[in-house]
Amino acid sequence: MFLTATNLLAYLTDVGLASGADIVDHDVSIIEIGRRNRNFRVMLSSRPSLFVKQVPVVVPETRLALLREAAAGQLAIEEAGLPTLAAVIPRLLRYDPHHHVLVHEVIPGAxxxxxxxxxxxxxxxxxxxxxxxxxxxxxxxxxxxxxxxxxxxxxxxxxxxxxxxxxxxxxxxxxxxxxxxxxxxxxxxxxxxxxxxxxxxxxxxxxxxxxxxxxxxxxxxxxxxxxxxxxxxxxxxxxxxxxxxxxxxxxxxxxxxxxxxxxxxxxxxxxxxxxxxxxxxxxxxxxxxxxxxxxxxxxxxxxxxxxxxxxxxxxxxxxxxxxxxxxxxxxxxxxxxxxxxxxxxxxxxxxxxxxxxxxxxxxxxxxxxxxxxxxxxxxxxxxxxxxxxxxxxx
Structure with a gap:
């Protein structure tokens, strides 16, 4: 699945990170941020904003890079001995290895x-x-x-x-x-x-x-x-x-x-x-x-x-x-x-x-x-x- 500003909200709804109410109320804003990856900022009034990253070309190097970023996010959540990492890294909400997608919470006011x-x-x-x-x-x-x-x-x-x-x-x-x-x-x-x-x-x-x-x-x-x-x-x-x-x-x-x-x-x-x-x-x-x-x-x-x-x-x-x-x-x-x-x-x-x-x-x-x-x-x-x-x- 190739994420775009058009289908991104449907994807987030399918994985439980957005809701039908967001779609019905049109209470959402999606901004595509062009960098090395396909990046999107999704602003929802009902919950924290999201940062969505998808690798543009799936090769071993990009798969490994996404996996390592997911690993750092997992460590921050699960490893009690790394409180500083937990405090400074954006909170990981989803790692989707099938579609090569990461979703983090946006840091407010960053x-x-x-x-x-x-x-x-x-x-x-x-x-x-x-x-x-x-x-x-x-x-x-x-x-x-x-x-x-x-x-x-x-x-x-x-x-x-x-x-x-x-x-x-x-x-x-x-x-x-x-x-x-x-x-x-x-x-x-x-x-x-x-x-x-x-x-x-x-x-x-x-x-x-x-x-x-x-x-x-x-x-x-x-x-x-x-x-x-x-x-x-x-x-x-x-x-x-x-x-x-x-x-x-x-x-x-x-x-x-x-x-x-x-x-x-x-x-x-x-x-x-x-x-x-x-x-x-x-x-x-x-x-x-x-x-x-x-x-x-x-x-x-x-x-x-x-x-x-x-x-x-x-x-x-x-x-x-x-x-x-x-x-x-x-x-x-x-x-x-x-x-x-x-x-x-x-x-x-x-x-x-x-x-x-x-x-x-x-x-x-x-x-x-x-x-x-x-x-x-x-x-x-x-x-x-x-x-x-x-x-x-x-």
Missing amino acids: RCIAEVLLHPAGIACDLVGAVAATLGRIHRESARAGSLARVASCLGGEAPWVVEIGEKAERIMPTMDGASRELVTAIRSSPVLSASLASLGRDWRRTALMHGDFKWDNIVVAPGSDGGRQIHIVDWELCNVGDPLWDVAGMMAALLQIWLLGGALGGDSRPAPQPPGAVPIAFVQCAAVCAWHAYSGEAWPLGDGAVLAQRRLALLTGARLVLMAFELSQRLDRITPAAATAMSLAACFFSQPERALHDMLGLQPLAPSHARNTPSDRPWRLAAAQLPVQENMT
């Missing part, structure tokens, strides 16, 4: 965080910290033994595809466009990029539930019961058992994207990209430091493992920047300047992790042997210093 994150005085560090702390609690709770047993069969623990792209590009992207081919060539011609990505793939960790697709579009804020703002995380199609720092690295890369694209955050009303530096790097550094402290305070106390965790964060941030380069170049014949810079930054995080964390994200090195200098005000010089990548990308 707004994409991109709408409120950036202001003239900087990045809203309170919101960034709240998101990071939320991720930390989800990771800590889901790392407990047995917490993911209910859905273990559909969470296979695969490493993100980008860490294998240098070795398996033709298998991962059999129909690569011109820009993607350029990026793959750059990775294969750079020992720093190719070796670092491959090493992350070989050493991939599977310790907690990770969202897997952190971006500002997938974070929403809504009015909280205490009068404040509640963080919610949506679109769990790429969730998996994996390295929790992958989500944190996604946040760091998303913060760097604000600087890289001059304030472009994503969402439906994104500003046109500006040159790097239109948003001062100091804004990014302040938010990144806030995020790391908030996350580490919830996920684990800073201790003997903090130095290694921070170094791994740098390496994973490099991988997320490579992923960003592919996303910025989708369906293009040539890579964009922003994608080229993202690749150069990735090489910095791989080859000089402590310096990149310090200069780009403002994180002070924890090892006592390193000097604690003030953050650099010349991140562009750091990016341009990676000659092998810069020469290949320009």
